[in-house]
Amino acid sequence: MAVGLSEPDEILPVAGIKLASLAAGIKKSGQDDLVVFLFDELATCAATFTQNAFCAAPVTLAKKHLASPQHPRALLINSGNANAGTGEKGMQNAEKSCQWLADALQLSAEQVLPFSTGVIGEQLPMSKLQSGITLITTKLSEDNWLSAATGIMTTDTVAKAVSKTISLDGQKVTISGIAKGSGMICPNMATMLAFIATDANIEADFLQQCLSDIVEDSFNAITVDGDTSTNDACVLVATAVAKNKQLDASSADVETFSKTLNEVCQQLAQAIIRDAEGATKFVTVEVVQAGSKSEAKNVAYTVAHSPLVKTALYASDPNWGRILAAVGRAGIEQLDVSGVNIFLDDVCIVQGGGVDADYTEERGQKVMDQSEIKITIELGRGDCSALIWTSDLSHEYVRINSEYRS
Amino acid sequence: MAVGLSEPDEILPVAGIKLASLAAGIKKSGQDDLVVFLFDELATCAATFTQNAFCAAPVTLAKKHLASPQHPRALLINSGNANAGTGEKGMQNAEKSCQWLADALQLSAEQVLPFSTGVIGEQLPMSKLQSGITLITTKLSEDNWLSAATGIMTTDTVAKAVSKTISLDGQKVTISGIAKGSGMICPNMATMLAFIATDANIEADFLQQCLSDIVEDSFNAITVDGDTSTNDACVLVATAVAKNKQLDASSADVETFSKTLNEVCQQLAQAIIRDAEGATKFVTVEVVQAGSKSEAKNVAYTVAHSPLVKTALYASDPNWGRILAAVGRAGIEQLDVSGVNIFLDDVCIVQGGGVDADYTEERGQKVMDQSEIKITIELGRGDCSALIWTSDLSHEYVRINSEYRS
Numbered sequence: 001m002a003v004g005l006s007e008p009d010e011i012l013p014v015a016g017i018k019l020a021s022l023a024a025g026i027k028k029s030g031q032d033d034l035v036v037f038l039f040d041e042l043a044t045c046a047a048t049f050t051q052n053a054f055c056a057a058p059v060t061l062a063k064k065h066l067a068s069p070q071h072p073r074a075l076l077i078n079s080g081n082a083n084a085g086t087g088e089k090g091m092q093n094a095e096k097s098c099q100w101l102a103d104a105l106q107l108s109a110e111q112v113l114p115f116s117t118g119v120i121g122e123q124l125p126m127s128k129l130q131s132g133i134t135l136i137t138t139k140l141s142e143d144n145w146l147s148a149a150t151g152i153m154t155t156d157t158v159a160k161a162v163s164k165t166i167s168l169d170g171q172k173v174t175i176s177g178i179a180k181g182s183g184m185i186c187p188n189m190a191t192m193l194a195f196i197a198t199d200a201n202i203e204a205d206f207l208q209q210c211l212s213d214i215v216e217d218s219f220n221a222i223t224v225d226g227d228t229s230t231n232d233a234c235v236l237v238a239t240a241v242a243k244n245k246q247l248d249a250s251s252a253d254v255e256t257f258s259k260t261l262n263e264v265c266q267q268l269a270q271a272i273i274r275d276a277e278g279a280t281k282f283v284t285v286e287v288v289q290a291g292s293k294s295e296a297k298n299v300a301y302t303v304a305h306s307p308l309v310k311t312a313l314y315a316s317d318p319n320w321g322r323i324l325a326a327v328g329r330a331g332i333e334q335l336d337v338s339g340v341n342i343f344l345d346d347v348c349i350v351q352g353g354g355v356d357a358d359y360t361e362e363r364g365q366k367v368m369d370q371s372e373i374k375i376t377i378e379l380g381r382g383d384c385s386a387l388i389w390t391s392d393l394s395h396e397y398v399r400i401n402s403e404y405r406s
Numbered sequence: 407m408a409v410g411l412s413e414p415d416e417i418l419p420v421a422g423i424k425l426a427s428l429a430a431g432i433k434k435s436g437q438d439d440l441v442v443f444l445f446d447e448l449a450t451c452a453a454t455f456t457q458n459a460f461c462a463a464p465v466t467l468a469k470k471h472l473a474s475p476q477h478p479r480a481l482l483i484n485s486g487n488a489n490a491g492t493g494e495k496g497m498q499n500a501e502k503s504c505q506w507l508a509d510a511l512q513l514s515a516e517q518v519l520p521f522s523t524g525v526i527g528e529q530l531p532m533s534k535l536q537s538g539i540t541l542i543t544t545k546l547s548e549d550n551w552l553s554a555a556t557g558i559m560t561t562d563t564v565a566k567a568v569s570k571t572i573s574l575d576g577q578k579v580t581i582s583g584i585a586k587g588s589g590m591i592c593p594n595m596a597t598m599l600a601f602i603a604t605d606a607n608i609e610a611d612f613l614q615q616c617l618s619d620i621v622e623d624s625f626n627a628i629t630v631d632g633d634t635s636t637n638d639a640c641v642l643v644a645t646a647v648a649k650n651k652q653l654d655a656s657s658a659d660v661e662t663f664s665k666t667l668n669e670v671c672q673q674l675a676q677a678i679i680r681d682a683e684g685a686t687k688f689v690t691v692e693v694v695q696a697g698s699k700s701e702a703k704n705v706a707y708t709v710a711h712s713p714l715v716k717t718a719l720y721a722s723d724p725n726w727g728r729i730l731a732a733v734g735r736a737g738i739e740q741l742d743v744s745g746v747n748i749f750l751d752d753v754c755i756v757q758g759g760g761v762d763a764d765y766t767e768e769r770g771q772k773v774m775d776q777s778e779i780k781i782t783i784e785l786g787r788g789d790c791s792a793l794i795w796t797s798d799l800s801h802e803y804v805r806i807n808s809e810y811r812s
Contacts, residue, residue, distance in 0.1 A: 053741040054734030054759070085730050087760025120727025121761055307713070307799075308807055315808035321491050321526025328460030335459040353460070354493030355527055393713070395804050401714055402721035 003282040003371050003391075005274035008161040011145035012174045015199040016040035016239025020139035021151030024132025026118070026125055027080035032151035034132045037075035037195065038105060038140055043239040045072045046208035047113070048215050050232035056084035057094040058114040059233060065098070068110040075195065075235060076101045076114045076133070079152050079180070081124050083116040093124045100130055104137040115233055117180065117193055118154055149178040152193055155400060156180050160271035162264045168253045169244035173200040175260055179219075179268040181232075194219060194234040194268055200257065201240035203248035210258055211236045218265035222273050222389045223304050236261075273389045278396030281313050284374040288385040295332060296386035299377060302330035310393030313373065318364025320349040327377060339380025344373065409688040409777050409797075411680035414567040417551035418580045421605040422446035422645025426545035427557030430538025432524070432531055433486035438557035440538045443481035443601065444511060444546050449645040451478045452614035453519070454621050456638035462490030463500040464520040465639060471504070474516040481601065481641060482507045482520045482539070485558050485586070487530050489522040499530045506536055510543040521639055523586065523599055524560055555584040558599055561806060562586050566677040568670045574659045575650035579606040581666055585625075585674040587638075600625060600640040600674055606663065607646035609654035616664055617642045624671035628679050628795045629710050642667075679795045684802030687719050690780040694791040701738060702792035705783060708736035716799030719779065724770030726755040733783060745786025750779060 017039050024034040039045075047066060049059050066072060076097060083090050098112040116124070149159035163176040177196030202210075211234065219234055240246075247257055274282050285304050290296035303309055306326040312319040323342055328335070337353035344367040348356040367373060424444045432439040445451075453472060455465050472478060482503055489496050504518040522530070555565035569582040583602030608616075617640065625640055646652075653663060680688050691710050696702035709715055712732040718725040729748055734741070743759035750773040754762040773779060 052731060052734040053738065054730050054743050082727070085727050085756070085760060087758075090760075120725075120731060305711075307803070311804055311807035314804065317808070319526075321488070324460050324491050325458060325526060328458040332459065337460050350491070352493075354491060354496075393804060395801050397713070398717055398720065398799060398801050398804055401717035402723070 002158045002275040003279050005158050005271055007158055008146065008149065010163065011149065011161045011178070012163040012165065012176050013142040013145065014174050014176050014197040014239060015142075016043055016241035017197045017237065018140040018142055019144045019148045020136050020141065021144060021147040022132060022136050022139065024078070025128040026078055032147065033078055033080040034129070034136055035077040035148045035151040036101065036136050036140065037148075037197075037237070039073060039197070039237050040239050040241060041071070041073070042241075043071075043073070043237050044202060044204045044207050045113075045235065045237050046204070046211040047233060047235045048212060052232075054085065056082055056116060057086060057090040058083055058116045061091065061094045061098065062113040062115065062233065065110045065113055070108055070110045072113050073107050073111040074101060074105060074113070076112050077152055077193065077195075078116050078118075078124070078129065079154050080118040081116060081122055082118045082120045083124050085121040086123055089123060093126055096126065097124070097129055097133065100133045101137070104133060113235070115193055117152065145176055145178065152178065152180040154180065155277055156275055158271075158275050160268055160275065162267045162271075164260050164264055166256055166260045168200055168242070168247060168257060171242045171244040173198060173242045173244060175264050177264050177268050179272060181272045193232065194265070196235070196261070196264060197237040197239065199239045199242040201242060201244050201246045202238040202257075203246050206248045207236060207238055209249070210261060214258065214262045214265050218262065218269040222269050223301060270389055273391050276391035277400045278394040278398070279391035280371065280394055281392040282372045283313060283390050283392065284387065285377070285390060286374065286385065286387040287377045287379065289379045289381055290384040290386070291379070291382040293384045293386060295379075295381070296384050297388070299327055299330045299332065299379065300386045300388045302326050303375065303377070304388055304390035307393055313368070313392035314394045316365070316368040318344065318349070318361060318368045320344070320364065323375060324350055332379070336380070341378040341380070343376040344368065408564045408681040409685050411564050411677055413564055414552065414555065416569065417555065417567045417584070418569040418571065418582050419548040419551065420580050420582050420603040420645065421548075422449055422647035423603045423643065424546040424548055425550045425554045426542050426547065427550060427553040428538060428542050428545065430484070431534040432484055437559075438553065439484055439486040440535070440542055441483040441554045441557040442507065442542050442546065443554075443603075443643070445479060445603070445643050446645050446647060447477070447479070448647075449477070449479070449643050450608055450610045450613050451519075452610070452617040452642045454618060454640050460491065462488055462522060463492060463496040464489055464522045467497065467500045467504065468519040468521065468639065471516045471519055476514055476516040478519050479513050479517040480507060480511060480519070482518050483558055483599070483601075484522050484524075484530070484535065485560050486524040487522060487528055488524045488526045489530050491527040492529055495529060499532055502532065503530070503535055503539065506539045507543070510539060519641065521599055523558065551582055551584065558584065558586040560586065561683055562681055564677075564681050566674055566681065568673040568677075570666050570670055572662055572666045574606055574648070574653060574663060577648045577650040579604060579648045579650060581670050583670050583674050585678055587678045599638065600671070602641070602667070602670060603643040603645065605645045605648040607648060607650050607652045608644040608663075609652050612654045613642060613644055615655070616667060620664065620668045620671050623793075624668065624675040628675050629707060676795055679797050682797035683806045684800040684804070685797035686777065686800055687798040688778045689719060689796050689798065690793065691783070691796060692780065692791065692793040693783045693785065695785045695787055696790040696792070697785070697788040699790045699792060701785075701787075702790050703794070705733055705736045705738065705785065706792045706794045708732050709781065709783070710794055710796035713799055719774070719798035720800045722771070722774040724750065724755070724767060724774045726750070726761075726770065729781060730756055738785070742786065747784040747786070749782040750774065
């Protein structure tokens with residue numbers, strides 16, 4: 001029941017990237033659960049990871065491999081099992097998997113970055129994984145983006161992928177990305193798994209900076225349930241096949257590239273929320289006139305995480321008192337409530353801390369009946385703002401998460 | 407579907423307190439929705455209130471009346487309407503209500519403390535309230551505690567009341583209390599409405615200190631949904647009728663009194679969680695070996711607020727990975743995960759940051775099948791601890807809160 005999101009029809013291949021997806025038998029459902037990316041020798045790679053202290057074995061290992069002097073060449077991704085909370089054995093399994101893929105592709109293990117997503121606390125089925133890795137390396141091709149988008153899914157109902165082309169230094173450049181995730185979604189890292197690639201030639205430090213900046217307002221600006229995953233990662237690969245003059249922070253084309261990368265990341269991040277577990281609404285929460293960026297984000301997340309606001313959204317109930325109560329408990333020092341205004345789309349519901357004189361239940365109801373709603377909160381304290389995306393809390397969310405392992 | 411909680415059978419009257427409850431027509435259901443307490447002239451009164459910035463008109467007015475030089479003599483409580491987010495008119499209505507009760511009881515308006523609970527954002531039905539106030543003052547009696555406990559209910563399914571007797575300075579002293587609340591429950595104040603009375607003779611400053619201390623580990627140690635209400639208040643009245651020598655911080659009997667008051671507050675607070683909206687489990691979360699009290703509380707609330715932990719509890723699913731992920735995202739600086747142990751009752755699930763060697767799904771399942779569960783988290787960082795109570799997240803919670811106003 002994704003909100004305003006359909007299957008992607010075309011994902012453009014990226015020169016310098018081959019990939020494949022198959023069912024290795026990790027998921028009980030028999031659906032695809034193993035994906036491999038292989039990129040050209042000249043490719044540059046940037047990544048951001050979860051800040052959850054209990055990060056999964058593959059996260060720890062991917063960070064270690066990224067820090068090694070060897071250039072990363074491949075991504076090994078499995079769904080259906082998170083390899084998190086699995087201790088020393090989980091780490092050995094992650095290392096072994098990287099070695100298997102490295103052997104098959106004639107790389108060193110340090111050139112493989114591992115990623116896992118799925119149930120926490122169970123060991124990987126290693127023999128299935130080994131057979132899968134052997135088979136998948138025979139299937140690598142430039143045209144497998146769509147099946148890869150499907151292969152990384154867990155509770156997702158729709159594959160998430162975005163492609164854009166731009167011109168850099170006179171060269172046509174492609175940016176394609178896939179993402180997964182619909183539960184255990186909250187910011188403070190690159191939320192969930194996202195893999196983005198471009199054939200542009202981009203300087204390594206600039207690539208990382210670009211990703212880190214953009215993640216802040218895309219993958220780090222979404223929440224389903226406030227629960228930060230142990231496995232989240234976002235990877236950006238630039239293969240340099242497009243032969244544009246190497247892009248760095250001082251290049252004339254910086255704006256063009258970062259604007260488009262931002263669009264790709266925001267569309268993928270929004271796709272995660274549109275397909276959030278049990279979602280029936282796609283909700284934008286914007287807080288403006290805040291005293292600081294962190295104050296704005298804090299108010300936005302307090303509203304977005306409130307189970308009472310989320311159930312009112314599910315019910316299409318313009319119960320604005322719950323929004324007001326959430327703003328009031330967000331812990332802003334000395335909030336002058338008489339300066340607070342709240343809007344549902346363009347309908348003013350709260351003016352100067354109380355119900356707006358022109359507000360009618362009918363006008364609120366009309367907005368709430370929509371599947372896409374924007375809540376705007378003016379704090380009257382300053383010039384800072386924050387914008388995040390979230391979903392509602394439905395029976396389906398409870399059903400999915402109470403039946404997840406059964 | 408309250409967990410381990412039945413209707414209170416007896417609530418002991420408190421000498422010096424008369425009370426009454428009736429249906430004034432504020433609730434559509436026709437159930438009792440108006441309660442009045444009248445206490446003796448010598449009575450001393452302490453109170454704590456919500457810290458929500460959007461506090462309701464009656465909260466603001468009760469604070470103002472408490473600060474006036476006049477001794478409080480009466481509580482005027484309505485359920486079915488919160489009189490919150492109602493602006494200047496809401497404040498005028500609260501003032502008018504206090505004046506009506508004051509006139510009927512020959513008091514000044516400043517001697518009446520008003521309390522409201524129910525839907526946010528609607529004006530009080532003033533003519534119904536006026537008739538109700540006129541009628542209720544003719545019904546005041548020492549024996550109406552049980553009907554008062556019912557009269558303050560909103561989505562509660564069971565009335566909540568506790569009585570204890572102790573001996574102070576050779577005099578028999580009674581402490582009786584009632585509370586309401588099952589949604590929009592989170593700490594950082596005296597959560598929800600609770601009214602406690604004793605006939606003990608207690609010095610005013612000490613009474614307030616005693617209440618503030620005890621609220622911290624009772625009403626401020628519970629959460630249903632993390633949503634702090636706009637109307638929460640906890641009131642403690644000491645009528646001094648029992649004729650014990652006035653109790654203050656230096657009295658020999660301090661321990662006896664505060665221990666018993668603590669028991670009353672904890673039982674009422676737990677009753678709120680046992681009757682939490684849609685609750686099927688009563689869950690204790692204790693965090694020990696924390697570096698500070700706030701660190702311990704932060705971890706406890708992060709676990710208790712996690713929708714994923716709460717849906718796993720609802721499903722009786724020993725999905726301990728979700729508890730571990732919640733601990734990991736609680737934002738503890740430099741958490742050494744290898745020092746973290748987690749228990750379900752006495753079953754160790756996580757040892758040194760990974761699954762315990764002796765853990766089996768069967769042992770975890772046995773604990774999760776219970777309706778009362780304790781989660782203990784050892785952080786291995788210090789000597790501080792925190793203990794809170796919470797409920798699970800069920801279909802019934804979503805149903806109640808999506809249908810609340812319909």
